[in-house]
Structure formats: structure tokens, C-alpha cells
Amino acid sequence: MNLTLKVWRQKDNQDKGHFETYQVGDVLEDMSFLEMFDVLNEKLITEGKDPIAFDNDCREGICGMCSMYINGRPHGPLHGTTTCQLHMRHFHDGETITVEPWRAKPFPVIKDLVVDRGAFDRITEAGGYISVNTGNAVDANAIPIEKDTADLAFAAATCIGCGACVAACPNTSAMLFVSAKISQLAELPQGKPERRSRAINMIHQMDVEGFGSCSNIGECEQACPKEIQITHIARANSEYLKATFAGKDK
Amino acid sequence: MELNAKIPEGPLADKWTNYKGHCRLVNPANKRNLEIIVIGTGLAGASASASLAQLGYQVKAFCFQDSPRRAHSIAAQGGINAAKNYQNDGDSTFRLFYDTMKSGDFRGREANTYRLAEVSGDIIDQCVALGVPFAREYGGLLANRSFGGVQVSRTFYAAGQTGQQLLLGAYSALERQVALGKVTMYSRHEMLDVVIIDGKARGIIARNLVTGKLERHFGHAVVLASGGYGNVFYLSTNAMGSNVTASWKAHKKGAYFANPCFTQIHPTCIPISGDHQSKLTLMSESLRNDGRIWVPKQKGDTRKANQIPEEERDYYLERRYPAFGNLVPRDVASRAAKERCDAGFGVGASRQAVYLDFASAIQRYGKAAAHKAQIHDADAETITRLGKQAITEKYGNLFEMYEKITAENPYEVPMRIYPASHYTMGGLWVDYELMTNVQGLYALGECNYSDHGANRLGASALMQGLADGYFVIPYTIGNYLAGEIRTKPIPTDHPAFDEAEKNVQERLDKLMGIRGKYSVDHFHKALGKIMWNKCGMSRNKQGLQEAIQEVRALREEFWKEVRIPGTQNELNPELEKAGRVADFLELGELLATDALQREESCGAHYREESVTEDGEAKRDDEHFCYVSAWERKEDNHFELHKEPLAFEVVHLTQRNYK
Ligand SMILES: Cc1cc2nc3c(=O)[nH]c(=O)nc-3n(C[C@H](O)[C@H](O)[C@H](O)COP(=O)(O)OP(=O)(O)OC[C@H]3O[C@@H](n4cnc5c(N)ncnc54)[C@H](O)[C@@H]3O)c2cc1C
Ligand code: FES
Numbered sequence: 001m002n003l004t005l006k007v008w009r010q011k012d013n014q015d016k017g018h019f020e021t022y023q024v025g026d027v028l029e030d031m032s033f034l035e036m037f038d039v040l041n042e043k044l045i046t047e048g049k050d051p052i053a054f055d056n057d058c059r060e061g062i063c064g065m066c067s068m069y070i071n072g073r074p075h076g077p078l079h080g081t082t083t084c085q086l087h088m089r090h091f092h093d094g095e096t097i098t099v100e101p102w103r104a105k106p107f108p109v110i111k112d113l114v115v116d117r118g119a120f121d122r123i124t125e126a127g128g129y130i131s132v133n134t135g136n137a138v139d140a141n142a143i144p145i146e147k148d149t150a151d152l153a154f155a156a157a158t159c160i161g162c163g164a165c166v167a168a169c170p171n172t173s174a175m176l177f178v179s180a181k182i183s184q185l186a187e188l189p190q191g192k193p194e195r196r197s198r199a200i201n202m203i204h205q206m207d208v209e210g211f212g213s214c215s216n217i218g219e220c221e222q223a224c225p226k227e228i229q230i231t232h233i234a235r236a237n238s239e240y241l242k243a244t245f246a247g248k249d250k
Numbered sequence: 251m252e253l254n255a256k257i258p259e260g261p262l263a264d265k266w267t268n269y270k271g272h273c274r275l276v277n278p279a280n281k282r283n284l285e286i287i288v289i290g291t292g293l294a295g296a297s298a299s300a301s302l303a304q305l306g307y308q309v310k311a312f313c314f315q316d317s318p319r320r321a322h323s324i325a326a327q328g329g330i331n332a333a334k335n336y337q338n339d340g341d342s343t344f345r346l347f348y349d350t351m352k353s354g355d356f357r358g359r360e361a362n363t364y365r366l367a368e369v370s371g372d373i374i375d376q377c378v379a380l381g382v383p384f385a386r387e388y389g390g391l392l393a394n395r396s397f398g399g400v401q402v403s404r405t406f407y408a409a410g411q412t413g414q415q416l417l418l419g420a421y422s423a424l425e426r427q428v429a430l431g432k433v434t435m436y437s438r439h440e441m442l443d444v445v446i447i448d449g450k451a452r453g454i455i456a457r458n459l460v461t462g463k464l465e466r467h468f469g470h471a472v473v474l475a476s477g478g479y480g481n482v483f484y485l486s487t488n489a490m491g492s493n494v495t496a497s498w499k500a501h502k503k504g505a506y507f508a509n510p511c512f513t514q515i516h517p518t519c520i521p522i523s524g525d526h527q528s529k530l531t532l533m534s535e536s537l538r539n540d541g542r543i544w545v546p547k548q549k550g551d552t553r554k555a556n557q558i559p560e561e562e563r564d565y566y567l568e569r570r571y572p573a574f575g576n577l578v579p580r581d582v583a584s585r586a587a588k589e590r591c592d593a594g595f596g597v598g599a600s601r602q603a604v605y606l607d608f609a610s611a612i613q614r615y616g617k618a619a620a621h622k623a624q625i626h627d628a629d630a631e632t633i634t635r636l637g638k639q640a641i642t643e644k645y646g647n648l649f650e651m652y653e654k655i656t657a658e659n660p661y662e663v664p665m666r667i668y669p670a671s672h673y674t675m676g677g678l679w680v681d682y683e684l685m686t687n688v689q690g691l692y693a694l695g696e697c698n699y700s701d702h703g704a705n706r707l708g709a710s711a712l713m714q715g716l717a718d719g720y721f722v723i724p725y726t727i728g729n730y731l732a733g734e735i736r737t738k739p740i741p742t743d744h745p746a747f748d749e750a751e752k753n754v755q756e757r758l759d760k761l762m763g764i765r766g767k768y769s770v771d772h773f774h775k776a777l778g779k780i781m782w783n784k785c786g787m788s789r790n791k792q793g794l795q796e797a798i799q800e801v802r803a804l805r806e807e808f809w810k811e812v813r814i815p816g817t818q819n820e821l822n823p824e825l826e827k828a829g830r831v832a833d834f835l836e837l838g839e840l841l842a843t844d845a846l847q848r849e850e851s852c853g854a855h856y857r858e859e860s861v862t863e864d865g866e867a868k869r870d871d872e873h874f875c876y877v878s879a880w881e882r883k884e885d886n887h888f889e890l891h892k893e894p895l896a897f898e899v900v901h902l903t904q905r906n907y908k
Contacts, residue, residue, distance in 0.1 A: 011820075012820065012821075028524060028526060029657075030523040030524060030526075031524075031526050032528075032655075034528070035526045035527070035528050038526070038528055038771070039526060042769055042771065044815075045769045045813060045815055045824070046769070046813075048815070049815070050815050050816055051815060051823075051824060053821055053822075053823055055316060056490060057315055057320055057322070057489040057490050057491050058320075058322070058324065058325045058489045058490075059489070059490060059528065059529050059531075060325050060529075060531055060532075060651065061651065061654075062324055062325050062411065062413075062414055063315070063320040063322075063324045063325065063489065064319070064320060064324075065315060065316065065320050080650075081654065085651065085654045085655070087654065087655065087657070089657060110460055110821055111820065111821045114821060116316070117316055117317065118316070118317070118437070120317065121317050121318070121319075121425060121428075121435070121437075124421075124422065124425045125425045125426070125428050125429040126429065128422055128425065129380070129381075129422035129423060129425060129426045130379065130380055130381045130422070131426060132376075132379045132380060132423075133304045134297075134300065134301040134304060134376060134423075134720045134721070134724065135372075135376075135720075135721075136379065137372070137375035137376045137378065137379035138375065138379070139375055140334070140374045140375045140377075140378040140384075140392055141334075141336060141391050141392055143378065144389065144390030144391055145386060145390050146386075146390050147386050147387065147388050147390065150383055150384075150385070150386040150390075153381075153383040154383035154385075154408060154409065154415075157383050157408075157415060157418065158411060158414070160324075160414070161317065161319055184381065184383070185381055188381050188383070190378070190379055190380075190381050191381050
């Protein structure tokens with residue numbers, strides 16, 4: 001099939017950026033969206049033009065690196081799918097596709113479709129862990145965990161930190177990302193001792209980074225390639241409230 | 251140079267305890283003044299950085315992705331081994347050790363492998379403490395499954411996302427140390443050289459991938475945890491960015507490269523669909539627990555899988571290897587698939603695929619589930635529904651991924667699979683302490699050669715990465731750094747830093763200056779073809795000799811004709827790729843050279859000249875019972891050093907999975 005692509009080009013962080021239009025021919029149904037970009041880039045290189053910069057690594061939907069805003073949706077039209085796992089069979093011949101970077105203040109554009117998501121690392125630094133040094137652990141089966149609890153924690157832990165939730169949110173809130181971690185660790189017995197300070201510190205850091213606050217719109221859940229549920233936000237909010245009443249754990 | 255593996259005295263089972271009891275320690279006040287550079291934040295690098303920082307060292311960690319959490323380890327699916335014997339099925343440290351040695355076709359080092367098995371249980375404890383949500387049984391205890399090459403269930407897992415969960419655990423420990431100021435994290439940075447002063451590794455040159463600026467970093471020691479080189483085949487299950495560059499730069503600075511020809515081809519990957527293909531996707535080995543592999547008995551059968559009756563299917567692994575069936579080790583399964591396809595029995599449009607079928611597992615699980623739910627007269631539909639549910643529970647995300655890529659529903663039709671490059675057993679030569687032959691330069695995880703011999707067992711790479719990072723390097727690096735407490739940080743205007751940076755700069759200038767006709771990918775694809783066809787699953791003398799010539803010619807062409815757009819002083823993914831492919835073009839030659847030299851078949855290295863009567867790999871212990879460790883000379887020439895392998899405990903036998 002033949003496609004028209006409107007792609008956001010931005011030289012660097014200072015540049016204002018603009019859309020550029022490209023024609024791509026010979027696109028096969030079995031190609032992934034990124035492979036279609038490979039074809040376009042190969043063409044641009046041969047023509048002596050600057051290829052489009054975009055983040056990617058695993059191309060298996062798990063590293064969270066790819067991050068294209070396709071036709072007004074993070075990761076494109078397919079529910080529960082990252083850009084790298086989106087295949088061209090979901091588009092049709094002659095279609096025009098618009099591709100932009102994540103648009104969110106706390107994710108400044110570095111170049112073209114590449115943004116800086118360092119804010120997520122800093123939120124994790126603020127408390128997205130259990131404080132246990134190497135060598136301190138007891139036997140793994142000494143802490144039985146109900147299967148339902150374990151499954152719930154696992155569901156929260158599948159977040160790949162791609163930032164689609166932020167890109168989808170009209171308030172640019174990072175609450176789905178933050179709540180998934182708070183919820184995972186609050187659920188598990190190992191995570192309980194630090195649950196209060198974790199909730200307070202991570203949410204505080206989210207504010208510091210300039211993410212907006214959550215007003216329960218739910219776009220994040222729709223956009224999440226791992227289908228992380230918005231119920232985690234409710235759980236994190238309740239963790240946060242309990243923590244602010246009780247004060248941080250000592 | 252004499253290769254000294256520094257294996258501690260004493261019986262095998264006591265070596266590590268003896269070592270830990272006698273190695274030198276660094277006191278806390280001195281640790282604060284010692285700086286360690288860690289390249290890579292995969293399982294090996296993240297666990298090492300966190301553990302070393304906890305001990306009090308000052309750590310600088312580097313990765314080329316935008317966040318340490320994105321290292322290639324994240325993609326591991328199936329699971330992690332540990333000799334916990336929670337299933338009471340006869341597992342033990344010794345058995346895990348022995349299975350690993352045997353699967354590696356007795357080309358690994360006993361002492362390292364034994365230690366790996368010994369610390370395996372601690373890894374699971376540590377991960378659970380960090381909040382890793384492993385799969386559990388209804389009783390609340392940890393679940394296990396089995397993997398290829400073994401007869402016990404010792405694999406711990408988190409659905410099909412074990413790597414992600416383990417890495418996020420290590421990443422969280424790392425970020426905690428970043429918050430405490432003990433680790434400085436450098437994301438989007440690529441290490442481009444090691445700085446060596448008076449024979450000791452003392453720092454690195456790194457390129458800031460956003461600004462393009464070269465940076466100098468000092469360290470009292472340098473730890474590489476930069477992953478494997480499977481992308482030398484272009485198409486592989488590795489992430490797009492996985493590369494040999496860090497190891498290769500170390501190699502060029504004197505570190506020996508061991509057994510480069512030991513590369514693992516994984517039997518169950520989604521087959522190639524066309525020339526546009528940029529990577530191959532793994533379907534986890536865990537699927538072989540429940541999936542049955544078959545091809546039609548009739549050559550060139552074009553019927554749909556579901557139309558081929560049971561008696562006209564050849565379950566060739568079950569036929570050839572009744573004792574292990576579908577769970578034979580990877581090398582055996584891969585070669586058997588290639589054999590069937592080459593003989594004309596392949597399936598799918600390309601005929602380069604075999605079936606992996608879940609129909610009987612769905613029935614088996616369905617019946618068990620019906621039984622458990624006290625449904626005694628369950629109809630076929632109920633059984634199938636319950637069976638599918640059970641499969642979803644175990645492998646849901648893999649089935650989903652398969653469907654996304656192929657647009658076929660594997661609950662209804664068998665998966666099509668074919669072998670692909672997956673993992674590299676070879677890597678930087680290290681001794682028992684994981685130090686390369688360069689003082690103060692360590693290699694951890696997939697980038698070293700140490701524990702897996704000529705073929706790695708499934709679910710053992712995650713184990714090794716975390717063993718190295720959490721439990722080995724924290725001890726062994728102290729033994730070295732205890733002698734460095736008087737070494738003051740060396741200022742980075744030292745001539746050795748000048749020299750290293752100058753070389754890196756010249757290479758970048760040279761690459762940018764070529765302005766040739768072809769893209770980097772063009773060369774990478776061409777290299778991949780040579781390597782896959784002549785140095786892949788099956789190798790012979792003539793093919794290897796040709797491969798060496800062809801790689802040389804391609805390398806020459808690359809340095810004349812590659813085109814890299816843009817400039818050095820910006821984010822330039824093409825320039826990053828070009829540097830990596832330039833290194834692969836050098837490694838490719840060494841890989842073929844090593845394969846040519848090893849005139850035996852062992853593990854994943856299959857020389858057509860060395861096979862048994864029924865086509866199985868034939869080892870030659872008399873002549874090749876050694877680790878080949880290559881030293882790099884001028885102009886990509888290599889000199890072979892041999893580390894003889896001595897076995898105190900295991901008896902060398904011809905592997906038999908029949
Ligand atoms: C699809 C897939 C599935 C797998 N499944 C399993 C499984 O189920 N069980 C199992 O045991 N094993 C599995 N493996 C193997 C296993 O995942 C890897 O061997 C292991 O994760 C490697 O870990 P590592 O820490 O050594 O390196 P990696 O995770 O590859 O990390 C390398 C790190 O080095 C950094 N780096 C590299 N070069 C440079 C440089 N020049 N400068 C700066 N940084 C650099 C990268 O940024 C990255 O952080 C699988 C592998 C694949 C491909
Ligand atoms: S490239 Fe890793 S999730 Fe898309």
C-alpha cells in the first residue's frame with residue numbers, strides 16, 4: 001500500500017518544530033509501524049536527507065521506549081498495543097497518517113519524535129522501591145502471598161513506563177504511572193512498611209516535575225498499551241489520603 | 251600472557267565459601283573514596299550498581315537507552331532457574347550445576363558454574379524481597395515450570411514477563427541508590443573506550459548521545475555489563491540497540507575475547523515474513539512445556555495444519571528424543587527444525603517453519619480444570635474453554651504477541667516457528683573473580699564468557715546476570731580494590747585520557763567523513779546474511795573460510811561507502827548504529843575464525859565435519875577441551891591462547907537426550 005505521512009520534525013529542544021509530509025510506497029501489511037519508518041528513513045538517507053529520529057529498542061512491546069503519537073492517539077489506533085507492535089494491516093491504502101511526539105511539558109522534545117522521560121526515573125527515585133539491601137532477604141517461600149494479591153500486584157507491575165498515559169491525559173497527569181507502582185508495592189506484604197512515605201513522596205515528585213493532577217477522565221487507561229487499570233489511581237489516592245492523615249512512616 | 255583463572259583451592263562445593271572467607275575486604279571509610287564505573291543497567295549492571303553502592307562504593311552507571319529500566323534484559327520472557335527444590339522433585343545445587351555443564355557440552359569452567367548454581371536460591375529470595383511479583387500457586391507459595399534440557403521444575407516466572415519484573419526489581423534498587431547519592435546515572439550515554447593507565451583500567455570515554463559531546467570518566471575499576479553480541483547476525487531476538495561495542499573496545503585495549511563462536515540459536519521464534527524485517531520475536535522456551543512440535547509426514551504438504559490428521563504428523567522431537575521429547579536443549583531442537591525444513595518438510599509460505607501446537611495441552615488442562623471444578627460430565631466445548639483459560643494464565647501475553655505479529659490465533663491454529671539468533675555464550679574472557687585479563691576491568695552477565703560452556707540452558711541467563719551482579723562482584727571487586735585504597739582519583743587530563751579521547755574522536759570524524767552511498771542498515775543486513783548462512787546453525791571449513799574473506803571485503807566497503815547523515819553534535823541514531831556495525835564487522839571475522847579453529851562440534855557450535863552416525867554433534871575432547879581466548883593484534887589479526895579445561899567432578903560424556 002501507499003501512504004502519506006505527516007511527521008513532526010524538530011531539530012532540537014530550541015527549535016519550534018513543524019510538520020513535514022512524506023510519501024511512502026510499498027508498505028506491506030506484515031510490516032510493523034516502526035519497520036514502515038525504517039523504510040521511510042532508508043529512503044530519506046538515500047536522498048541525502050535527514051532521517052526521522054524516533055526512540056525504540058526491544059520492538060516487542062516491553063521496553064517502553066517507542067513512543068509515537070499516531071493520528072491523535074498515543075501508540076495509534078489499536079487498543080493495548082505499543083507502536084512497535086502495531087502492524088500496517090490496521091491501515092489502508094492511500095491513508096494519511098499523522099505522527100507526533102508525546103506532547104507534555106515534563107517530557108521535553110529532544111529531536112523529532114524523541115522526548116526526555118527522565119521525570120519517570122526521578123519519580124521512581126522518590127520512593128518506587130522497597131528498601132532492602134542485597135543479602136538481607138529471607139527465604140522466598142517464607143512470605144506466602146495469596147494468589148489473588150500476587151496477581152493484582154503483577155497486573156500493576158506490568159507498566160512499561162512508556163508515558164502514553166501522560167501523552168493521552170488532557171491534564172498531562174502521570175497518575176496512572178505513579179499509581180501502578182504505589183499500588184503494586186502497597187499490595188505486597190514486603191512493600192507495606194514504606195507504603196505511606198512512598199505514596200507521599202512519589203506524588204510529591206510528580207508535582208515537582210510539573211505533571212498535572214488527575215481529574216478522573218480516564219484517557220490514560222484507554223491509551224495504556226499494557227491495559228493498566230484506572231482502579232490503581234483510586235487505590236493510590238486512598239494510600240495517599242491515609243498517609244497524609246497518619247504522617248509518613250518513620 | 252599466561253591465563254590464570256584464579257580458581258580457589260579446595261573441593262568444588264567449598265570453593266566459594268573458602269574464597270569469601272579469605273578474600274580481602276575494604277573498610278567502609280575507604281569504600282567511600284573508591285569509584286566504580288558500571289557500563290550497562292541490565293540485570294547484571296543494575297544489580298551490580300545497586301549492590302556496590304549499598305556497600306559504600308561511589309558508582310557511576312551508564313546505559314545508552316533513555317532510562318536504565320529499558321535494558322534488553324526487560325524482554326526476557328520465560329523465567330529464571332534456581333535450585334530451590336521447592337517441588338521436591340530431586341533438584342539440588344549439584345543437579346543444577348551438572349545440568350548446566352552437560353547442556354554446555356562440557357566446555358564451561360566447573361568452579362564458575364558450581365558457584366552460579368550455589369547462589370541461585372539467594373537470587374529468588376532477593377527478588378521476592380524487592381517486590382518482584384513471581385507467579386504463585388493458590389496456597390500462596392511460588393510456582394515453578396520446567397524448561398528445556400532438564401527433568402526437574404526449577405524455573406520461577408512472572409507470566410511471560412520474567413525479565414521485565416526482575417529488571418524492574420533491580421532498577422528500583424538502583425534508583426534507591428541514585429536517590430541516596432551513591433549512584434550517578436548516565437542515561438543516553440555510550441561508552442566508546444576504556445582508559446588504561448599502567449596496565450589497569452582507570453576510566454572510560456563516553457559519548458553523550460543527546461549533545462554528541464565526548465566525556466571522560468575516571469574509576470578505580472571498570473565493570474562491563476553491556477550484554478551479548480547476537481545482533482552480529484542482524485536478525486535476532488535481541489533488542490535493536492544490543493551491540494558488542496563496549497566489549498569490543500575493551501578487547502582492542504587488551505582484554506581477551508573467549509569462544510566467540512559459541513552463539514545460541516533459539517528454536518522457537520516467529521519466522522521471517524519479508525525483507526523489511528528488522529528483528530525476530532522470540533516465543534519463549536517455556537512454550538515447549540505444553541506445545542508439541544511437528545511437521546507433516548508428507549514432503550511439501552500444503553494442507554492447513556488443522557486438516558492434517560494426527561497419524562500424518564511427525565512429532566520429530568518426540569520421535570528422535572523420547573527421553574526429553576519437546577524439551578531437548580536449544581541447540582538440539584534448532585538443528586532438528588533446520589534438518590526437517592532443509593529436507594523439504596517445512597510449513598508456511600516460506601517452508602522455513604515448523605508447527606508448535608497447543609491443541610493437546612488445551613485438552614489436558616481443560617480436563618484437569620473441569621475435574622477440579624467438580625464438573626464430571628463436561629462437554630467438549632467446556633473443556634476447550636477451560637483449557638484455553640489455563641493457557642492464557644500461563645502464556646497469555648505470548649499468545650497475544652504472536653497474534654499481533656502474524657494475525658493468526660494460536661489458540662485455534664498451531665504457531666509457526668523457526669530458529670533465530672538469540673544469545674551469545676562467548677564474550678570477554680574472565681577469571682573466577684569475573685575480572686578480564688586486564689587488571690581492574692570486569693565483565694558481568696551476557697558480555698562475559700563464563701558459566702554456560704558451548705550452549706546455555708533456558709532460564710539461566712537471568713540467573714547468571716543477577717548472580718554476577720548481586721552476589722559475586724560485591725565480593726570479588728573488594729579483593730582487588732583493597733589494594734587500591736591509596737590510589738587517589740586520577741585527573742582526567744592525564745595523557746591516557748587525552749590519547750583515548752583523541753582516538754575516539756578520530757574514528758567518529760572518519761565515519762562522518764565517508765559520505766558514501768549506502769545506509770548503515772545496508773551493511774548490517776549484508777553482514778547478517780554472511781554470518782547466518784556460513785556461521786549460523788551449521789558450519790563447515792569451506793564456508794567459514796569464505797565467510798572470513800567476505801566479512802573482510804564488506805568491512806572495507808563499509809569504510810568507503812557508508813553514508814551517515816546529520817552531524818556529530820546532535821542526537822544522531824545513524825551515527826550510533828554506524829559505530830556498532832563497524833565493531834560487528836570486526837567481530838564477525840573473529841567469530842568465523844574461532845569457528846574455523848574449533849574442528850569439533852560441541853553444544854551450539856556444529857561443524858559438519860564432526861558428527862556421529864545419526865547426525866548428532868560429536869565432541870573431540872582430546873583436541874578441543876579448552877577455552878579459546880583471543881588476543882587482538884594490529885589490523886584485526888588475532889592470536890589464540892588456550893585455557894585448558896580441567897574437570898574434577900563431572901565425567902565427560904557424549905550428551906544423550908534420547
Ligand atoms: C527475547 C529474549 C528472551 C529471553 N528470555 C530469557 C529467559 O526467559 N530466561 C533467561 O534466563 N534468559 C533469557 N534471555 C536472555 C537474557 O535476557 C539476557 O541474556 C540477559 O538479560 C542479559 O543481561 P545483561 O545484564 O548481561 O545485559 P543487557 O540486559 O543486554 O543490558 C546491557 C546494558 O548495557 C548497556 N550498554 C551496552 N553497550 C553499551 C555502551 N557501549 N555504553 C553504555 N551502555 C551500554 C545497555 O544500555 C544496557 O543497559 C532472553 C533473551 C531474549 C533476547
Ligand atoms: S520498542 Fe520496546 S516497547 Fe516498543
